[in-house]
Amino acid sequence: MNAVLPLAKANGSDCAPVLKERGQREVFCGLTGIVWLHRKMQDAFFLVVGSRTCAHLLQSAAGVMIFAEPRFATAIMEERDLAGLADANEELDRIVDQLLARRPEIKSLFLVGSCPSEVIKLDLSKAAQRLGAKHAPRVRVLNYSGSGIETTFTEGEDACLASLVPVMPELSADAPANLIIVGSLPDIVEDQFMRLFADLGIDNVASLPERAVADLPGVGPNTRFLLAQPFLGDTAQCLKERGAQRLDGLFPFGIQGTTSWLQAAADEFGVDQDHFDAVLAPYQQRAAKAIAHQRERLEGKSIFFMPDSQLEIPLARFLANELGMVLTEVGTPYLHRTHLTQELAALPAGVQLSEGQDVDKQLDRVRAAQPDLTVCGLGLANPLESEGLSTKWAIELVFSPIHGFDQAGDLAELFARPLRRRDVLRV
Amino acid sequence: MQLSVWTYEGPPHVGAMRVATAMEGIHYLLHSPQGDTYADLLFTMIERRNKRPPVTYTTFQARDLGKDTSELFQTAALDVVERFAPDAMLVGASCTAELIQDDPAGLIEKMGLPIPVIPLELPSYQRKEHWGAAETFYQIVRTLSDKNRRPSDRHGRRPLVNLLGPTALGFRHRDDIIEISGLLGKMGIDVNVTAPLGACAADIAKLGEADFNIVLYPETGDLAADYLKREFGQPAVRTVPIGVGATKDFVREVAELAGVDPEPMLKEGLSRLSWWSRSIDSNYLTGKRVFIFGDGTHAVAAARVASEELGFKVVGLGCYNREYARDVRAAAKLYGVEPLITDDHLAVEKAIEDAQVELVLGTQMERHIAKRFGIGCAVISSPVHVQDFPARYSPHMGFEGANVIFDEWVHPLVMGLEEHLLTMFRDDFEFNDHAGASHLGPGHSAPVKEEVPAAPANDTEAVWSEDAQRELKKIPFFVRGKAKRNTETFASEQGVATIELATLYEAKAHYAR
Numbered sequence A: 001m002n003a004v005l006p007l008a009k010a011n012g013s014d015c016a017p018v019l020k021e022r023g024q025r026e027v028f029c030g031l032t033g034i035v036w037l038h039r040k041m042q043d044a045f046f047l048v049v050g051s052r053t054c055a056h057l058l059q060s061a062a063g064v065m066i067f068a069e070p071r072f073a074t075a076i077m078e079e080r081d082l083a084g085l086a087d088a089n090e091e092l093d094r095i096v097d098q099l100l101a102r103r104p105e106i107k108s109l110f111l112v113g114s115c116p117s118e119v120i121k122l123d124l125s126k127a128a129q130r131l132g133a134k135h136a137p138r139v140r141v142l143n144y145s146g147s148g149i150e151t152t153f154t155e156g157e158d159a160c161l162a163s164l165v166p167v168m169p170e171l172s173a174d175a176p177a178n179l180i181i182v183g184s185l186p187d188i189v190e191d192q193f194m195r196l197f198a199d200l201g202i203d204n205v206a207s208l209p210e211r212a213v214a215d216l217p218g219v220g221p222n223t224r225f226l227l228a229q230p231f232l233g234d235t236a237q238c239l240k241e242r243g244a245q246r247l248d249g250l251f252p253f254g255i256q257g258t259t260s261w262l263q264a265a266a267d268e269f270g271v272d273q274d275h276f277d278a279v280l281a282p283y284q285q286r287a288a289k290a291i292a293h294q295r296e297r298l299e300g301k302s303i304f305f306m307p308d309s310q311l312e313i314p315l316a317r318f319l320a321n322e323l324g325m326v327l328t329e330v331g332t333p334y335l336h337r338t339h340l341t342q343e344l345a346a347l348p349a350g351v352q353l354s355e356g357q358d359v360d361k362q363l364d365r366v367r368a369a370q371p372d373l374t375v376c377g378l379g380l381a382n383p384l385e386s387e388g389l390s391t392k393w394a395i396e397l398v399f400s401p402i403h404g405f406d407q408a409g410d411l412a413e414l415f416a417r418p419l420r421r422r423d424v425l426r427v
Numbered sequence B: 001m002q003l004s005v006w007t008y009e010g011p012p013h014v015g016a017m018r019v020a021t022a023m024e025g026i027h028y029l030l031h032s033p034q035g036d037t038y039a040d041l042l043f044t045m046i047e048r049r050n051k052r053p054p055v056t057y058t059t060f061q062a063r064d065l066g067k068d069t070s071e072l073f074q075t076a077a078l079d080v081v082e083r084f085a086p087d088a089m090l091v092g093a094s095c096t097a098e099l100i101q102d103d104p105a106g107l108i109e110k111m112g113l114p115i116p117v118i119p120l121e122l123p124s125y126q127r128k129e130h131w132g133a134a135e136t137f138y139q140i141v142r143t144l145s146d147k148n149r150r151p152s153d154r155h156g157r158r159p160l161v162n163l164l165g166p167t168a169l170g171f172r173h174r175d176d177i178i179e180i181s182g183l184l185g186k187m188g189i190d191v192n193v194t195a196p197l198g199a200c201a202a203d204i205a206k207l208g209e210a211d212f213n214i215v216l217y218p219e220t221g222d223l224a225a226d227y228l229k230r231e232f233g234q235p236a237v238r239t240v241p242i243g244v245g246a247t248k249d250f251v252r253e254v255a256e257l258a259g260v261d262p263e264p265m266l267k268e269g270l271s272r273l274s275w276w277s278r279s280i281d282s283n284y285l286t287g288k289r290v291f292i293f294g295d296g297t298h299a300v301a302a303a304r305v306a307s308e309e310l311g312f313k314v315v316g317l318g319c320y321n322r323e324y325a326r327d328v329r330a331a332a333k334l335y336g337v338e339p340l341i342t343d344d345h346l347a348v349e350k351a352i353e354d355a356q357v358e359l360v361l362g363t364q365m366e367r368h369i370a371k372r373f374g375i376g377c378a379v380i381s382s383p384v385h386v387q388d389f390p391a392r393y394s395p396h397m398g399f400e401g402a403n404v405i406f407d408e409w410v411h412p413l414v415m416g417l418e419e420h421l422l423t424m425f426r427d428d429f430e431f432n433d434h435a436g437a438s439h440l441g442p443g444h445s446a447p448v449k450e451e452v453p454a455a456p457a458n459d460t461e462a463v464w465s466e467d468a469q470r471e472l473k474k475i476p477f478f479v480r481g482k483a484k485r486n487t488e489t490f491a492s493e494q495g496v497a498t499i500e501l502a503t504l505y506e507a508k509a510h511y512a513r
Ligand code: SF4
Pocket: A063, A064, A065, B385, B386, B387
């Protein structure tokens, strides 16, 4: 993961000071990604092998939406599993049988590791092989870890997508070039991007993940991919190992980011620049109009990012460059410099970045900075509000459609709303 | 292993958090990985607390394992003392830390911290949230209560009691204790300490000064009350004052222990529920089929109110916490139903579906189940969601609590007249049963499933004539399934091959309650 950083071309401001912190964190673990991944991949089921805590986390993060039985569950380990009274593997097989009997429509099953399963060294990749053989061809069984000792929040999606890469079909060296959008996007956003690529004249575009795991795109030496999310380091690495090449651009947030992201593909696929500009122009104008509504509210306002989803740096870049916000501290749980080279270069000079967390010390800094807006997790938002600090829950940024031109205005609005509310209330 | 989609209870350390968060000046150091910090949001979001729970998570990572997790723990302990200066510190392990066996209790003892430290042993793979809360509260009481305090001379002072059990994230705890403290005040009784909710270390120290204890929430207060009985000889009142009848029993029991006259508190009209329930508008409530599920204490209490005070018919009763299964079994016998002791919400869903109910009294989970079936529902027990922490005063205990219960339980039902009109004008395009109860708003449509099959499922079953089938559709949806099954059973018992209009009505007469 810790690749050496190639220096940025632009103003070199990615040498901005980075405060590295190691202390108590206040972030979700990677299991949380299941909340949106299970909606995206409609033929997949996520079975966490964990404790009651893991089950409770999922339920708390999902907000207990029981309108339909969700496509995830937890195999809760009990005393007898640990005391060796029951063979954990046999128990797991029994649970999986039970599950597949109840949900015959499931085509792919992810066994998701947790802290407890890792600490007791329950080998889920072996279990996945065994169960995969048993339930083939009806069900494909995969595994990854979403544990809190290994993954922070969005890294769970990274681990999940990385587990899909080895089962993507092989494309040969003479296969036509194809493009893969990597990262789970809301369907509406994915469709918008597909239309844009078609207009640009790039076909043969697929997504990882697709809406069904069964439709995984092929990968080979002529495969190029764009990361739609900044937190997909391992997935990118796995794709590279299969011969694919990453196209480097800003992440597709705001006009600047989306343009740069599409440009990376256009350059690679030889799209004529005039055509590119002509296709994008109406989108850019529309987005500019939408953003302008929010700009007057956000311009000059200061913002503090607590580390949460790894989206912080691209979002900070958008807010600073397109909405005129003032960045105080931009925290990220993990700074993936290789993928963020351009992002870091596009940040205003001298921004304070921080990586990792010591939550109490960081809260001291929030209080000292008195930002107009603090982006933070659900556990911190109300306490900060009660201290008079406006907040934006970070998790909403992961659950809402925020990528691309047509969401740029909505994205800005997510940040403007808490401020508007503060101005409106007279209580 | 146990396959679980939604859980009624979190792990035991979440119970400990409910106690720590309820109190003042108590800090909880939890040895745990980062993801376990999700639990903060239960308090800050669901209960809208304006402070972070007083919990420090050590948040060890994979790279710390085997090396310095214990050092991490000790550093965190020093940080807690320095930053928060608590009056006492709870220390414990979450499920993962339990497996790495760092022994928080031993580590902390070696450190010789300047404040009282209470090590918690909460076996995550055996126990759950309520037990964790009860055990934590008990350990706090055991450690922090001053063993030399005793009640002062009884003469010339009002009797003094402790209210035990309310925690953070509890269902209506905030308002119940106001209601009950007020009721006791009117009886001439003072509250010495309410704990854990709102108590600090000094309050716990003086628990021994009360004449007796009142356990409002046995799930979280029982263990501490048992200890106080052993240590200080304090008797405990365990009648939970939910509903008019139970509140009156409670008043009698308390009065007896306090040596005061219960009569002023027993007179008619202290709760409006009694008259509201007897007023003729409430006639239609008679025999409404109600399914009750929650924690053992609230479920049993609700069953009594439903049956004796609203005239409902209890058709299902259960709890998710085995620790209180005995009480639920006893109550179930009283109402002639099969007790449902399970923490599998799918089993609860099945039971609700089978019981053909008109009202569900349950937890957050049953609310969702009821919503899916289009049945009215009121919440009576934790686990609960953000809307169960209302801004207005809404206790469930005491006489005012009974008023609140009347409103909350009757409101989701189809109203008396509305019910008649539904039956009379079934074909009105917007006033029909698929539209659901008018006051439930648009999202709440009745289930459209269970249509009458034209052909029998197998050849031993009777066939429905067209007339009978049409008539069946005119029966309100919430009893239609039952009418259908009864008629079919009746038909097969009578050896009737085709169900005619008459068969339907004969069956109706046969099964008339
Ligand atoms: S959002 Fe509404 S429906 Fe969903 S869990 Fe929360 S309260 Fe229930």
